[in-house]
Amino acid sequence: MGARLLFVAALTLGVSGLAAAGAAATGAERCAVDDLERRVCLEAPARRLVALSPGATELAFAAGAGERVVAVVAHSDYPARARKLPSVGDYNRIDLEALVGLRPDLVIGWVTGNPEEQLETLESLGTQVFYIEPRTVEGVAGTLKRIGRLAGSEATAEQEAEAFLDGMEKLEARYAERDPVRTFYQVWDAPLMTLNGEHLIGRAIEACGGANVFGDQPRLVPRLDDEAVLEANPEVIITGSDEESMDNDWLGHWRQYPNMAAVAEDNLYTVPADPLVRPTPRFLQGAQSLCERIDQARPGSGAE
Structure with missing residues (x-):
């Protein structure tokens, strides 16, 4: 000093x-x-x-x-x-x-x-x-x-x-009775990383009626490889992206695996990153976007 x-x-x-x-x-x-x-x-x-x-x-x-x-x-x-x-x-x-x-x-x-x-x-x-x-x-x-x-x-x-608690409670109630959707949330590409069920985003996936395919991993931010994702066979893959461009090349990587459920159904989505990754009242906005994407992948539901 x-x-x-x-x-x-x-x-x-x-x-x-x-x-x-x-x-x-x-x-x-x-x-x-x-x-x-x-x-x-x-x-x-x-x-x-x-x-x-x-x-x-x-x-x-x-x-x-x-x-x-x-x-x-x-x-x-x-x-x-x-x-x-x-x-x-x-x-x-x-x-x-x-x-x-x-x-x-x-x-x-x-x-x-x-x-x-x-x-x-x-x-x-x-x-x-x-x-x-x-x-x-x-x-x-x-x-x-x-x-x-x-x-x-x-x-x-x-x-x-x-207001934040009330909004989150209403969001969870809205999706509580819907069929679960096997969900993979990708947070990084190299190394490939996701989030377990203890992370705030992991909790949001659950609130949306999603089933986090890596939710039971012991690490908060598990590192993975393609084989682990293929074995989990998610029905939807979601990743955060810049709100202005919403472009993300990470999703394109998974198209080489056409037999994976998320690819076969074209359920590869982005959501605005900042509201979801920052633990603030805007997380409600991010969770709403996440729920909408999961619901799009829900068989028989479609976009609302």
Whole structure:
């Protein structure tokens, strides 16, 4: 760590100390338990937040704390206002000097995405880090509420969380009685990867009446080969793609296997990637697209 960073850190700690002293007198302490099961407390609602993943950025805005976000990382493109915020690097490599210089009173970190050593350095300098990684529908709602608690925007966060839960409940009810469809969701091509049933997307497949052909795999993100997919013989293959182009060459790879059910029935589909892969309220939108594709592949159902 350079002398300049240490100087900025010392300045930050000094400012934070003054703020904490003032807040202590008001008795406005805010606490929440993060996804590392640590109790994180602020002397007052956060006023300067930094979000270290695109998903964390979306969650902060959805929780009503968007006006308090002072920096994000690359690819934080939703909502549109987030694109105008300064970036402190990529989710897997943070510019600590730039981040500390912004004097945040709360950093929202990503449990398995951000570099552990960098976040530990931030904490050693006195910066509060709130770790998140929601993996269930309830987890997304709970994360919204916890961010709202720390930012003092509880009412907005509560409303957004309840709307999200209600939407997901209605979606699941809509497809609950439909025949299962053997589903393969491809997340990468080289190496070939999918998601098991514990992943949020895996849970969405189940909510849509799909049967994840690799749902029982022990790894959250299993690595596969073509032979494993051929043996599973999915009735539909789905992958995420850029919302603007919706082009994806990965699906074309499977056409060399005309006897596989998904290829024989031409059930090879893309869905917009970002709403589905980011654990935010927009996941409802992504799950709706996923359900529509699975339903297209359901014998006797067709597109609605």
